[in-house]
Amino acid sequence: MRTTKFGAVALMLVCATPAFAEAPAKEKEVWISIGTDALETARGSFRAQGEDLAEAREKDGVAVLRVRESQLEKLSKVMHDKLNRCAGFIAHDTEEQALAAVEKSASVQSLASLVSYTLDNGTAVNSLMSAVAETNIRGTISTLSTSWTTRRYNLQSGIDAANWLKSRWTTLASGRSDISVSLFTHPTTTSPQPSVILTIQGTTLPNEVVVLGAHLDSINGSGSSYAAPGADDDASGVAALTEVIRVAVAKGYRPARTVKIMAYAAEEIGLRGSGAIAANYKSTGVNVVGVLQLDMINYRGSSYDIVMVSDYTNASQNTFIRNIITKYLPGVTATSTTCGYGCSDHASWHNQGYAASIPFEALMGQDNPYIHTTSDTLAQTAGTATNSVKFTKLAAAYMAELAKGSTSIALQAEDAEASR
Known part of the structure; x- marks a missing residue:
């Protein structure tokens, strides 16, 4: 970690047009941290829209600046359109939180793994993977993308989507007393939309936690009145993740370590949902031994099947996942790419010192060009969820190999062997 102090650079967004001069004086301001490699791009885009850029502070490749709440969505669009990042920055309520995030990010770049990675739970892995069905994944995508015009974090439809998902996961877990589903409520000033968390209690190592996550909210870069x-x-x-839950219950999977499956709120405007949860877990001493993020997995834009993001992730866990692909997904090709600072919810966990990874659908710049528009529909993937199947199987295998434990089939096999 470098020990250079924060220095001033020109980036603070300030009012520069009559329209902004007439904005409410008490509009909420937030602090963001953003990669310094994005500064010139952000500067140019905001200037083109009539805004100037002033001071910010930077350290170790990350800048800290203050923006108005209403500018977060505009910044998200810039980061997506110009740099293929989603969101590409992290929102913070205070300057102190933003500066602390930069310090944490700098200090965990070479974070060592917290567990020993082994591939020895093949019976459970194969049992889970064999039950994954494209039709179920497609059905959930269809419901989420058509039942509400948008799942935007600060609209009622986004809240309704979270409540629907909680109900859906609760139904899937019916009959399992070791599984619970809850809403993680965020301050309304941060995100009226709650995050959803399903917990499968570990049998022998319940205080060690494995997290699988994705984000629930959606956004249209053209504005809040457009469909997303x-x-x-x-x-x-x-x-x-919903299909992972279904097959886990169907196969009677009981993990040794506790598994938490999360659908985060407000990812699109600065990783707010995952940021709050990761910070809460860190402050309360939750021993998270690994995090897997699934964000955009149904569009195949590259010749490779799975692309591992190498930056702001844990190298040892990335290797573990590549080994899972080699062993359990023969014929599936994999490579690596870089995504930049704060490009999805894995960064929230990484910045808190947890081992996080994100397998992605394509090399950066070759991913789905229709996201953040009204055209981000199943029609762009020929009405199927075929590309998602391999990621779903990977998530199930990751869960079974990191959380260990057994399925009912594995337990029956063990009982049969013991009786011989």
């Missing part, structure tokens, strides 16, 4: 179906971004990730 978000089929790929990120109904696909939520649908994959």
Whole structure:
């Protein structure tokens, strides 16, 4: 970690047009942290829209600046359109929180793994993977992308989508006393939309936690009044996790470590939902041993099947996941790409010192060009969820190999062997 102090650079967004001069004087301001490699792009885009850029502070490749709440969505559009990042920045309520996030980010770049990675739970892995069905994934994507015009974090439809998902996951877990589903409520000033968390209690190592996540909210870069179906971004990730839950229950999977499956609120405007949860877990001492993020998995834009994001992730866990692909998904090709600072919810966990990884649908710049528009629908993938299947199987295998434990089939096999 470098020890350079924060220095001033020209980036603070300030009012520069009569329209902004007439904006309410008490509009909420927030602090963001953003990669310094995005500064010139952000500067140019905002200037083209009549706004100037003033001071910010930077350290170790990350800048901290203050913006108005209403500018977060505009910044998200810039980051997506110009740099293929989603969201590409992290929102903070205070300057102190933003500066602390930069310090944490700098200090965890070479974070060592917290567990020993082994591939020895093949019976459970294969049992879970064999039950994954494209039709179920497709059905969840369809519901999430068509039942509401948008799943935007600060609209009632976004709240309704979260309540529907909680109900859906609760139904899937029916009959399992070791599984619970809850809403993680955020301050209304941060996100009226809650996050959804399903917990499968670990049998022998309940205090060690494995997290699988995706984000529930959707956004249209043209504004809040436009439809945001978000089929790929990120109904696909939520649908994959929903299918993991279904097959886990269907196969009687009981993990040794506790598994938490999360659908985050407000990812699109600065990773707010995952940021709050990761910070809460860190402050309360939750021992998270690994995090997997699924964000955009249903569009195949590259010749490779799965692309691992190498930056702001854990190298040891990335290797573990690549090994899972090699062993359990023969014929599936994989490579790596870089995504930049704060490009999805894995960054929230990484910045808190947890091992996080994100397998992605394509090399950066070759991913789904329709996200953040009214055209992010299943029609862009020929009406199927075929590309999501391999990611869903990977998520199930990751869960079974990191959380360990057994399925009913595995337990029956063990009992049969013991009786011989």
